[in-house]
Amino acid sequence: MAKKIIRIDMAKLEATYEDVPEKWSRWAGRGLTSAIVVDEVDPTCHPLGPNNKIVIAPGWVTGSPAAPSSGRTSFGGKSPLTGGIKEANSGGLSGQKIAKLGIAAIILEGMPKDNKWYSIFINKDGVKFEEAGDLVGMGMYEVDEVLWKKYPNKPAVIGIGQAGEMKLSNAGISVNDPEGEPGRYAGRGGLGAVMGVRGVKAIVIDDTGGPGVEIADNDLFKQGRKKLTAAIMEHALTKKDGGLNAFGTNVLMNIINEAGGLPTRNFSAGQFEGAAKISGEAMAENIENRGGVGTTDHGCHPGCIIKCSSIYPNEEGKPLVSVIEYETAWALGANCGIDDLDYIAKMTRECNDIGLDTIEAGNAIAVSMDGGYLEFGDKEGALKTFEEIRKGTPLGRIFGQGTEATAKTFGVYRVPTVKGQAMPAYEPRAIKGIGVTYATTPMGADHTSGYTIAPEIAGVGGKVDPLDNTDKAELSLTFQAATAFIDCSGYCLFIAFPILDIAEGWAGMAESVAGVTGMKVTGDDVIAIGKEVLKKERLFNEAAGFTTADDRLPEFMRNEELPPHNVKWTMADEDLDKVYAWVHED
Amino acid sequence: MKVEIRVFATLRRYLPNLGIGDPKIIEVKPGTTLDEIREMLGLPADEVKVIMRNNLHAEPNDEAKDGDRITYIPAVAGG
Numbered sequence: 284m285a286k287k288i289i290r291i292d293m294a295k296l297e298a299t300y301e302d303v304p305e306k307w308s309r310w311a312g313r314g315l316t317s318a319i320v321v322d323e324v325d326p327t328c329h330p331l332g333p334n335n336k337i338v339i340a341p342g343w344v345t346g347s348p349a350a351p352s353s354g355r356t357s358f359g360g361k362s363p364l365t366g367g368i369k370e371a372n373s374g375g376l377s378g379q380k381i382a383k384l385g386i387a388a389i390i391l392e393g394m395p396k397d398n399k400w401y402s403i404f405i406n407k408d409g410v411k412f413e414e415a416g417d418l419v420g421m422g423m424y425e426v427d428e429v430l431w432k433k434y435p436n437k438p439a440v441i442g443i444g445q446a447g448e449m450k451l452s453n454a455g456i457s458v459n460d461p462e463g464e465p466g467r468y469a470g471r472g473g474l475g476a477v478m479g480v481r482g483v484k485a486i487v488i489d490d491t492g493g494p495g496v497e498i499a500d501n502d503l504f505k506q507g508r509k510k511l512t513a514a515i516m517e518h519a520l521t522k523k524d525g526g527l528n529a530f531g532t533n534v535l536m537n538i539i540n541e542a543g544g545l546p547t548r549n550f551s552a553g554q555f556e557g558a559a560k561i562s563g564e565a566m567a568e569n570i571e572n573r574g575g576v577g578t579t580d581h582g583c584h585p586g587c588i589i590k591c592s593s594i595y596p597n598e599e600g601k602p603l604v605s606v607i608e609y610e611t612a613w614a615l616g617a618n619c620g621i622d623d624l625d626y627i628a629k630m631t632r633e634c635n636d637i638g639l640d641t642i643e644a645g646n647a648i649a650v651s652m653d654g655g656y657l658e659f660g661d662k663e664g665a666l667k668t669f670e671e672i673r674k675g676t677p678l679g680r681i682f683g684q685g686t687e688a689t690a691k692t693f694g695v696y697r698v699p700t701v702k703g704q705a706m707p708a709y710e711p712r713a714i715k716g717i718g719v720t721y722a723t724t725p726m727g728a729d730h731t732s733g734y735t736i737a738p739e740i741a742g743v744g745g746k747v748d749p750l751d752n753t754d755k756a757e758l759s760l761t762f763q764a765a766t767a768f769i770d771c772s773g774y775c776l777f778i779a780f781p782i783l784d785i786a787e788g789w790a791g792m793a794e795s796v797a798g799v800t801g802m803k804v805t806g807d808d809v810i811a812i813g814k815e816v817l818k819k820e821r822l823f824n825e826a827a828g829f830t831t832a833d834d835r836l837p838e839f840m841r842n843e844e845l846p847p848h849n850v851k852w853t854m855a856d857e858d859l860d861k862v863y864a865w866v867h868e869d
Numbered sequence: 870m871k872v873e874i875r876v877f878a879t880l881r882r883y884l885p886n887l888g889i890g891d892p893k894i895i896e897v898k899p900g901t902t903l904d905e906i907r908e909m910l911g912l913p914a915d916e917v918k919v920i921m922r923n924n925l926h927a928e929p930n931d932e933a934k935d936g937d938r939i940t941y942i943p944a945v946a947g948g
Contacts, residue, residue, distance in 0.1 A: 749926075
């Protein structure tokens, strides 16, 4: 059975099932969300207006039997935070369930005429709309709990917290995890606000009795899956009890600190004296010592074999939050001068509940500290900002608008953003390649768009000097393109680490995609296909008004030296402009 | 001469009494390489992916200098 697209018109409260048109038939995941946004969303539209859309798409292999760590769901639209195209992807339950219903994408458009809130239920029999007034004002922990009680098959719940209801530019989209809790987020860029504009509080996906994912060439799929699984299980980072499984992504805290690239106190230093206290090692130690529900061996979706997630307990061993990612521990920790992991956990829970991206939230607090609103290290004050956001006070709404709005409010010059989006946990002055990615990706400052940290810091996929500008434009583009392909596949980006080091795994990844889809794809095609996606996104942004002047890091990084290496951002603008010059040449 | 050693993540299993991020101060002879120090500490070569010295990438055959801060790092990444 050919896959369908569900188009949901919130103005008419109607859902229609459409065949996938030829022009989109090659794509899934990010490739599909970006293709649909490019074709259907006016680049000049207001992100919170009637002409924006939310597109939701699982990847090529998502939902296929035992494709390892492949449960990603892509969410696309025009970003209220950046004003450009956005794809944010998430783990959790949604991707596999959408795929198993035979759905290639869900397009959410229009706005309810009655200004009411709705929930949408999708199963094998179709789409149902329900008034959701009872869910309005609820945080995502309660929303997820209520909807699992109402729908007993443990469905996927895609939802927005209070931040999305208030249409804040830092509102993310939550996806529930295998325990039915929020914590998996299509967090970046404010797509939760775009969902809020559509009047949709939650989308519930029940795949019971669905047709499943068709496999075009089962032998090829199995061959690819086997190679990829072997690579993941062999690599020291991704194997059982390896770095990611034992410590989570926060395994990076001490290492990036050691490299002098850990942004500290709003990007004013590259090392934090409290890094060890908020590191993955400290997290794992607390989990072991506190007992109870805590575990470092947690997957964000069924079928994950890397299991980088964890459940972090409070001192009584009761669940506090899942999960504290490296980016989160950094944003709410080192970047705010906070060295208390339990406070970071509490703030992470607030973000999960209210529906906020943790990177943007931590940066907003950090710039407010730089502007004198709070002292760096004031963990009580930082935690209270979330109460303000939840209540929707004017101050809370400023924080909820993200880093640039907060920085303006408090008169701050040191504003670590690109295209309106705050930087993640790697200092571009000390790690130049990631700075190129921040500057040039169509997404705004984003590490996952082109993770040059792998060769610059971790010695994965080669080894290059992080402090050297040489060849970083090319390095970033290669990573951006490979990432765009993986974001189409539905595989978790973390499979990239083993397959960058193990060639068989790289080939296996491409073969598994070819096996499921029937497309002729090999490992040699990955970069070219990724560049097709990047080109679409880049051209959307140009049509929205972006120029090369938007591909720059903030001025303060050229002016201020970053200790301990005492380096500035020195990449030539012409080198940055080379990264996407090919878009108009090819 | 004295050097400061740090190990992180999965490599901490080989120096279990060292607090997270704490240095181990050891005495080595001038001319000792970073790889020889690794061997002295009992860190398996195939588990050390990156070596840093004084916050910069270093090579196994580099010679340690008095007061160096040397860090052995296993496979890490994430984000």
